[in-house]
Amino acid sequence: MRATESAITAEGVRKSYAGGVDGAGLNGFDLRVPAGTVCGLLGPNGAGKTTAVRILSTLLDLDSGHASVAGFDVRTQPRRVREHIGLVGQYAAVDEILTGRQNLVMFGRLNHLSSTAAGRRADELLERFSLTETGRKPVGKYSGGMRRRLDLATSLIVTPLVLFVDEPTTGLDPAARREVWTAIRDLVDSGTTVLLTTQYLEEADRLADRISMLRAGRVVTEGTPEELKSAIGGDWLDIVLAEPADVAATAAIAARVASGEIHLDGGARRVSVPVDRRTRALVEVATALGDAGIEPADITLRRPTLDEVFLQLTGDPPATPAGGATPAAHRSTTTGSATATEASRAAGGDARRAATTTGPTTATEASA
Amino acid sequence: MSTTTSPLPGRSPLSRAGWALTDAWTITRRDLNHWALRPGAVIVGWAFPVMIVLMFGGLFGGAISVPGGGGYFEFLMPGMFTMTMLFGLETTMTAVATDASRGVTDRFRSMPMSASAVVLGRCAADMLNSIVGLSIMIGAGLLLGWRWHGGPAAALAAVGLLLLLRAALLWAGILIGLVAGGPESLASVQILVWPVGFLSNVFVDPATMPAWLGAIAAWNPLSATASATRELFGNPGWGGESWIAQNAMPMAVVWPLLLTAIFLPLSVRRFRRLGS
Known part of the structure; x- marks a missing residue:
């Protein structure tokens, strides 16, 4: 050799x-x-x-x-x-x-x-x-x-x-x-x-x-x-809602703690928020949701997936392998406008739509 | 895991040529394995011209009067031998296009083997295929009453001219196969094989065609080979007063050499340009 x-x-x-x-x-x-x-x-x-x-x-x-x-x-x-x-x-x-x-x-x-x-x-x-x-x-x-x-x-x-x-x-x-x-x-x-x-x-x-x-x-x-994964900011807060109608309001609340673009998945009734201060963000969002009368099905903190890195860095949604090995491959990204939510809900869980707008800070800037 | 290394390839031109021949034989053997594993495809290819002979013999045998009398098969067989060489073009085109589209050609190109081995192996396999096909046609002709009347040397010369035409068509087949990129896009070319075959003196005397069409048919390379082999086998032919009809024998050598001179460099260039 x-x-x-x-x-x-x-x-x-x-x-x-x-x-x-x-x-x-x-x-x-x-x-x-x-x-x-x-x-x-x-x-x-x-x-x-x-x-x-x-x-x-x-x-x-x-x-x-x-x-x-x-x-x-x-x-x-x-x-x-x-x-x-x-x-x-x-x-x-x-x-x-x-x-x-x-x-x-x-x-x-x-x-x-x-x-x-x-x-x-x-x-x-x-x-x-x-x-x-x-x-x-x-x-x-x-x-x-x-x-x-x-x-x-x-x-x-x-x-x-x-x-x-x-x-x-x-x-x-x-x-x-x-x-x-x-x-x-x-x-x-x-x-x-x-x-x-x-x-x-x-x-x-x-x-x-x-x-x-x-x-x-x-x-x-x-x-x-x-x-x-760490290049696009710290952890992610995933909020899964019981009611699809709550997605827009939740996104608006989440925007207060977001350190990057918020990803909306209307079909899965999921709002994913990049956060810097983990626990504080969790408490803040949970409290605000409670004040607004929104009862989430689940709130979790997690590391970002490569899907999110891909989306952040290339702007293109990645492919999902046939058979769907990556469950959350496609996400809609928005600041939480009602129209985007409506659109993604109308499009249903399979044909998710990507409506990308700028969040408070983009991850690329944050990592730079 | 076990590790296997390839023997270092020789750097001398002689040892390179030796490897090129060995590699070419490996590629040829691949086709022979294809015959063994899928005999249906190759047998249909060989039987097809026999079927055409039977069909045309039955259809036209009674209607077309053969120059100088004699049976229609006496006249038809040399032309059909020529057509068999033309049909071989399809074998070459399809094989080349299939390898190119399936990535097999790319694998060969990514290996430390000479490009000429790939082409040489293809040529040898296709020539073998055509030699078997031609032998079957000669056997079928003998069964149907066709005979050669010249000596064995003349008959061998006729076979030589037929294979020379086949070798020239190899390069056209390789070029078309590489350009087509996939076996699917070959359908239109395959249909065109028929007019090329019919626009010749294989079935009908060009003198009976409209002047312009007759000229095209007379100058068709297939016509030169068909006329020359009829002469060498001692079978009846159309004759004719035109220069091209009078010089069928030399033209049966010149045409294939000319076709090779055109298509060999073009196909080599195309093969090289797969990388650009």
Whole structure:
């Protein structure tokens, strides 16, 4: 293994698409991923996540800037880079007609293993990814989760120094998603550096050591999940109401103690308030609610979720994984105007509407 | 966990070429595995031209008088061999477009293997497919009463011309497959294969067509190969006084070389530009 401080480095990488096709470009993209860590690249659709991965994995040329992977320049030494990377794409890039084992043997041969070594490695990987039984069936008959695990196994035939995982669980059900997460975590334990792109905050929170948030082709903020959560201010006060009609009045009361934007969820009858002074805010709000004759179903203090960080920093609502693993992924943000409340109530619990207005202080300012 | 490392690739051009050939063979074997796992698809591909022969033999056999007399199959078979080479284009296009859209091409490109191996492997697999298809057609022709009348050398030369045309169409297939981006968008191209096949001297004498249409049909590369193979097999042909009809034999070599000269650089360029 080649000793490098950072396994992935990108400095001022720019890429634009003349026709505007095939996703978003990069606009001064910077990234440093220390060897042996997992970096989560988080951002909405079109932020440039896939473009970044394609450039770093030598599939796409960059317009300007500099990028190196495992110590080799992606532009001048693409072949050396390819010797050290694995790529797991959004689409399981395996042959559908061949069996799982035939796929592994073929890619093993293309990695220049002898045919016995390729066969042995295929069996090892099938066992490790719990695919031994299905290994002799054509991939076309695999479930989504099995296919993604095979894709991951294929990327690990020759143990890569750096593994790129591009939206590994898009379109998977919750059970399959957990299977893939377990597989990635095991891999990280063995020392591989991982760059993971995802739209799912829960995924980044679970897998990544550090998270870089991407917006419009550049990293807007970077840190550990915990740092990002504290960056948007202290704790949150969640008030769940018994009566939907009380949401607007509650938001008005909560605004007095809020240290940032208040999030309204009309469908869930929930008001979420960022607060600095925890206990005092709790007492103040509880008292004011009592004075106003509002009886909340529940009041809790909690740490912010990455959803809230995402919303604060990118202004875009994050995606909810199919199957709804993050219960409070979408929130309406408002100062508490009656119309927004009406709108979100009318829209119902599923189609929540985001009506964003400025709170007393925005979190970005607060953290700056 | 066990760790596997790849043997360091050789840096000398010779060892690189060796790896490129090994890799190409791995890619070719992948297609052979496809045949074994999904025999239906490949068998239908091989049976399809036989079906066309039976259909056209039955439909037109009685209606079209063959130049110089003799059975319709005597006349039809060399043209249908040529059509079989054209149908091979669809195999290439579909395979290339499917790999590109499913991310398999990207995986190949992210591996430390030479790009030429991917293309070479594809070519070898498709040529093998067409050789089997052509053998089946020759067998079917023999069963239906078609014979070659020249010597074995002339017959082999005819087969050589047919495969030369197929090899030229490979590059067109690779280019179209890469441009299409997915097998779904190939439907329109597949429909166009038919007019290209019919606008030739394969079924009908171009002299009986309106002048402009006849000229297009006569200059169709398929016509040169069909005429040349009819001549080499000693089967009846349309003849004709035009320059192109008189020079079918050299043109059956020139056309495929010209098509290769156009489509090979274009498809290589397209493959390289997947990264830009």
